[in-house]
Amino acid sequence: MTQDETDVHLRTARDLPWRTIVWNDPVNLMSYVTYVFREYFGFSKSKAKKLMLQVHNEGKAIVATGNREEMERHVQAMHGYGLWATLDNADA
């Protein structure tokens, strides 16, 4: 592989969308999870509630996508609110 090809390869890997995932836990109240989604992400009441229900019913929800640094910030913020969140690369 030439140097150019390596660069292209790295760039593609770097640009792949990362995701912030919030996982269900038995402790956090549904009203609190909705509050966090509204407060931190600025989601509408209905969007926040929909995502909260997805977490509750399906065990997890993707609450944001973007670059890795951004998703790391979101995950840290979610941990600040006591929500169980992780990030991953959608294509990994």
Added chain:
Amino acid sequence: MRVARTAHERLTLDLSAGERSVLESLTGELIALLQSRGVASTGLPRDPALERLLPNAYRDDDEASAEFRRFTEDELSAAKIEDATAVQAAAAHPGDIVLDGRSAKPWLRSITDLRLALAVRLGVREDGDEGDGSAEAEPARQMYSWLGYLQELILDAL
């Protein structure tokens, strides 16, 4: 305990002396727990309550989690200590506690941290689970549900 909504995004919290003292001691324990963690740690905390308060950021990547932890955990822990300290200070003074959207935030977050730590101690694992049903665990169980009730009231009033 009484929570009254006094205006838009403004509420008054009226706690009994007993409730204040419970909050003071629980937040004190939480602060001590967080302070027991060394600075710039990279491994998952051994204490299960701390592990839940400071979880891994990557589900299946220990190396990335350790790296993330190295750069963010101290800040996260300091923020939690700051929240708990604000609640502790407010609980230490008799009289109504007035909260608005902004000042309620450390309360909501710290109540969550307290419930997360208590839930680990109680062994709450699934939705609807109340954990350890033993007589010894009764005080912790009561605090856990009281904190949930308090949080719900604050959220309702906001």
